[in-house]
Structure formats: C-alpha cells, structure tokens
Amino acid sequence: MTVDEALAELAALEDPKVRAANEKRGDDHGMNLAKLRALATRIKTDHELARALWATGETPARLLSLLICSPRLFADAELDGMLREPQPPKVNDWFVNYVLKKTPAADDLRPRWLHDDVDTVAAAGWALTAVRVVKRPEGLDLDALLDEIERDMKNAPPRTQWSMNETLAQIGIRHPQLRDRALSIGHELQVLADYPTAPGCTSPFAPIWIEAMVARQA
Template sequence: MSQQLGPDSLVEDVQQALAELEDPKARAINERHGDDFGVNLSKLRALAKSLKSNQELAEQLWNTQDTASALVAILIAKPRSFTLEQLLQWSKQASTPKVQSWFLSYIVKKTKLLEQLRCALMLEQDPVLEAAGWELTAHQVAKDPDKLNLPELLDTIERRMVTAPDRLQWAMNNTLANIGIEHAPLRARALAIGEKLQVLADYPTSPGCTSPFAPIWINEMVKRKA
C-alpha cells in the first residue's frame, strides 16, 4: 500500500488501498464461488486490523456497496452497536456468499439479537435471506437448542431440502448435520433423512476432508467426539 492506514483513515483511503491490493488471480478464484472482489483475504484482514474498530467508518464503507469494502466494514464494525433494524438491513444487503458468511460470523453471532434476527430471516421469501436464517439455526442447534423445535426443523428439512436453491439447501444441510451431531436422541432420524434425500451425496471432497453429505458428516464428527 502506498500509504499507511490507521484509525483516522477515510473511506477514500481504504478504497484506494483495496484497489492497490487488487489481484486478477484472486478475483478469478472468488468469482468461481459467486463473489465479486479481487483482494487476498489475508491482506484484507491486515488492512482492517490497521483501522481498528470503527463503527462510523464501517457504516460508510458498507454504504459504498463495494464487496471488498463491505468485508473490511464487517471486520471493523462493533457488533453490539447494531439495532435489530440495522441487522435486518445489512442482512438484506449481504447477498454474496463471503459477505453473508462474514456478516453472520463476525457480527450477528456476537450480538444479543441473534435469535430475533434468526426468527425474522426464517420468514423471508428470498432464498438468500432464508439461507442466512438457516445458517443461524445451524448455529443455535449447537449453542442454544432450547430456543428451537428440533423435530419440527427435521420435518421442514425432509420436506423442502431436495428442491431448495443451492445456498438454502446448503444451510438446511448444515442444520440437519448439526442436529445429528449434537443431539443423540434425534441422530437416527437425521441420518435417515440424509440417506433418503441424498443431498450432496456426490459432492467432490478433497482427500483428508469430510464430505458434507449429512450421514458421512454426522458419523465422522460423532466418532471424533467419542
């Protein structure tokens, strides 16, 4: 970067630094995964670290509607400063896979409004927004299951997962796997649903990695916990 960024940096400074980090190879890789930015994530994280936490700058960067700027915004935002209305607004704008993933992980999961947002997103008709709700549901299956009706979730997954759009299907599958992994009384049913639906059964998996096919994933994680 041609200039040193710090807590007093402006939006223009950050975007100039991001432009200097643009890498066509990184962009090509990211675009294959549905993302439209070309900055190496390690370098983007380092840039964000130099800015420190700054909610005002985060909101300004987010409003540029530029994906790399949005990722920096997520890293420097203060999760507990968000209202439910702001979380809903950002959820609707976090449409690309990486932005949605980081927004849920680095902001939503660190707020006390997680469950309220999850319930709101589960009612959305947009499959991208509903996918965010299901990703938060997968999180709650492990972290706060008392707020969920797990048998009802399994009913919904069994009924809808096969025909769901890709990102929604993936999030439902994460929830199915987490139920099977974390809740022994429901494990047999989760395994049976996975075997019946065969969702992600043929997903290419690198050597040494666990398949996202729910029956394989559940059995492998349970074995590791034993």
C-alpha cells in the first residue's frame, strides 16, 4: 500500500461524532480504533510505510504507523526524536506501549529519559522502568527508585507522576521484601488517592492497587 492509498483509507474512517468525543480527551482524530486496527491487520508490518506515515505529522497516520512498524528497526536517536515531538495523548500512549516497550533500545534510553525536563520523556523513562521491575528487575536498584519516588512523585508533572506511581505499585506487587515500604510511601504521598474509578475496576492509588493484586496472587 502506498502512502496516498493509506491516507485515503484513513480519511474514509473519519466519523464526526467520534472526533467530537476524542477531542474532549485531547485527541485530534475521528476514527473508530477497531476499524483502524482492521486496516493495520490488512496492511501487516510495513516499516517503510510506517516511517512515511509518521512523517506526515497527522494523528490518524501516526496511529496507523505505530500499528504497522517494526519497533526494532528504529535507531536510538530516531526514537528519542519521535518521543520529543509534540503528540496528542493517544499517539504518545501507543508510541510508549507499542514501540518503546518492544524494542531492545529501551534499555539504553530508559536511564537517559528518567530525569528529563520534558514530562512525556521522563514519563516514558518511568514507564519503561515499571516494565523492568516486572519482567527483569536484575540490575535495578529498587531501594534507590523508592527513594526517588518518595522524594519527587508528589510534585512531578502529570504524566511522569502517573508512570512513577505505576513503578511504585509494581515494586510493591512484585517484591514482597519492599511491599511495606511501597505501601507506606503510597499512603504518605496520597498520589491518585481520589482518582475516579469505575465500578469493578482497581484504583490506581498505589496502596489499593498493591493490595488488590497481591490478594489475587494468594
């Protein structure tokens, strides 16, 4: 599929009602994401097309790009540059989850991003740290991470705060020897304690999240 053909297919997915709903959340597109995923499935992996679609700067094209790219083929500098570009929430979320969390380059980039001055960049560093806590904690200084979370999370920018909170929760869930301290930090800071949570869903407030997940493992 060519870039022009892909853009035409994306334009055909535009729905004004979907756009109005998305714009309330800061996302500038009107696509049904299930239909977008069906288009990506039809295209399959096409990294060069993905690069070309990303280069348009358009949100629908970038979302499709993230679904058909090959994360391992992006160079470190390319990933850093993409992350630093202004992005609506959905593009940033998919970029972190569908690209950064699936590339070996994350191991090199994560420490550099953790203390970046740009909120979305630091947030990506902490999101990748949360993945390491769960999947491969070897080499991480978990006590030092808790020190930093205890010191900085309360006043961190929104996206960074969210990812730091995820790291705090995952340390408490996955590492019993540090659970009491993680719970104590969560109670002390009260970050996301009042976050609205739908019935049947687990609160992102770290103490509730930790205790709920540990109970499920019992």
